[in-house]
Amino acid sequence: MRTVKIGGVPEHFNLAWYLTLKNGDYKNENINLRWYDFPDGTGAMSKALRDGDIDMAVILTEGIIKDIIEGNPSKIVQTFVKTPLIWGIHVGANSKYKTLNDLKGTKAAISRYGSGSHLMAYINAQNNDWDLNKDLKFEVVNNLDGAKDALTDGSADYFMWEKFMTKPLVDKGIFRRLEDCPTPWPCFVIAASDDFIANRSDELKSILDIINKSTEGFKSIPNIDAVIAKRYDQKLEDVQQWISLTEWSQSTISEKSINAIQEQLLALDIIPKTVAYDKLVYKI
Known part of the structure; x- marks a missing residue:
């Protein structure tokens, strides 16, 4: 075998x-x-x-x-x-950001460069007519636990991850989900x-x-x-x-x-x- x-x-x-x-x-x-x-x-x-x-x-x-x-x-x-895949766009529960447009130019938490959370930040930026060179910044957080820490301590401002897997964190008041961003494939x-x-x-x-x-x-x-x-x-x-x-x-x-x-x-x-x-x- x-x-x-x-x-x-x-x-x-x-x-x-x-x-x-x-x-x-x-x-x-x-x-x-x-x-x-x-x-x-x-x-x-x-x-x-x-x-x-x-x-x-x-x-x-x-x-x-x-x-x-x-x-x-x-x-x-x-x-x-x-x-x-339906990506939720999340901020920390106590974040000052209330709308998707508030996130323009802020820092996205990503698991690593080349990851889905990284690439979908570009899709989201394109969907909202952001400048891909000026309005996207990144903080590598490795995984969902790292994103929880980063959004809580302010080292990153938002995090994109599969909507349903992050729903328990929304329910527990750790994240707030502002909007969804489905993959176009x-x-x-x-x-x-x-x-x-x-x-x-x-x-x-x-x-x-x-x-x-x-x-x-x-x-x-x-x-x-x-x-x-x-x-x-x-x-x-x-x-x-x-x-x-x-x-x-x-x-x-x-x-x-x-x-x-x-x-x-x-x-x-x-x-x-x-x-x-x-x-x-x-x-x-």
Whole structure:
């Protein structure tokens, strides 16, 4: 039995991976799949793929596209969640900022450069006609706990993170959410290193077959809303809303989507150039 290492954020989007691991589905295919949590998000996962610390990642679409263009020897092998990620724009509970426009020119907390929280700050700035050179400033905080500290002590002014995962902090009066900012593309993809694709494609296909079967029936799992609420410290009504808004995918991301995402990232100066579809995507 050979080991495969996969990384992802410890969030409700990835519960299907936990369930398939718990059920021993990969071991039944003679695969020892090891899951690694990356609370620091996409930037940390991109580095782990580059360094060979993991073979696969469930990762934000815009982040891995940027990193592959910058030299990460990996490819996107499938869309994982095809609906947008809804980013909440948060300030500290006692912050003087009341509206989104108040945040123009202030400092955004980000997990790291190249992360989703970093890239989405550009999307939010573009949406509000801010000057991308003058109105964006950043403070690296590593993860959600770091953001809590930064927004509380004033070392950063706002923080963008997935709306539902930060909702408990809003409910507890640690954050205030000013507005939402959905991604203009499918939010999560599955990526694999070029080495893993080249040498272990049969295992890759088996892993995708298993997780796709799980996500196809995910919403129909009895009491799945209650399971998520308990595991991720969420209110049941919030989980039910999240489930209603979220659609998983079992398909390869289209060339049209890849090109549209690249054009938007290029317009924001997030990437230096666009590249061919097959430089970013591997079709199983």
